[in-house]
Amino acid sequence: MQTRLVAYEALNAVQQQQVSAIEVHPEQLPFCGDMYCALNTLLVNPSPGVKGFALLADDIPVAFLLLKRPPCLPHWADEHCATLHALQVDRHQQGRGFGKACLQALPTLALEVWPQIKGLELSVDTHNPAAMGLYLGAGWVDSGEAYKGQVGYERRLSWIFNS
Template sequence: MHVALTRYESLSPGQHDQLLDLALTQQQIRHVGDIHGGLHTLTARPVADRQGFVLLIDELPRGFFLLKCRTLLPGWALQQSHVTTTLHALMIDRRFQGQGLGKRCLQALPELTRALWPDTEQLMLAVDAGNHVARELYRAQGWQELPERDAVNAGAECVMRLKL
């Protein structure tokens, strides 16, 4: 099994079509949305402030995630004193879960981020507070949960950070 991460723009037309067939569980869709929503984000401007990555297994798309920076940062990442890049919509095809592929994506993030935006000092993400599997995966990779700042939405999402 050959596993690789590639930029969305590098996919062949056939791989673009295959990516649309990424199979997610209803729980995954509830937490991160579906592939169509993730791909819609790639139309955001400016293009230089976002990048989509596809996890390929034997040249077939089996996962996806987005990175955003600067003008496209969400509100929960704007008050940071460090230069921040955020992770969004990490999704692994349900037929390939449990094989360590999400972990491999997370382990590749520091290098991918530095290649895109060398001034990045930290990565951040928001995860549903009830998504214990994802939260444990992130913690196991060195991400730290930040204290809640929004009393209105307390307990709905956890914001996590990985210092580079």
């Protein structure tokens, strides 16, 4: 199976419809939100500081994520980085390595979109061990800082680009 991470705007109409149908397990919703909210963020008030990407498996969307830059960065983010949000792997496709595939493709794609960034950051709830394991296993580094998020305490993780 061939996977590739592509910009949302490069998807055809059928693929965009398939992205809108991506669903996560109900217990994951507090951590990553749903596709309605993610697409609303991307499409209702378009901003050059927000980009959407879909992971295609044999040209079928199986996952989605958002990247943000100023002026859309969250309060905890470094202004020289892009932040990862709303990573969602369709619940029927979970456990097949698609989250890992997103994370592997993301650094190169992020630099193509915003060549000036120094790295990527994300915030993950400490009560979300599956996500923590995914990110840490993919090489993201825990900053050691925690702050109170919407659900519980969040950890900030980063992926710094080599100069």
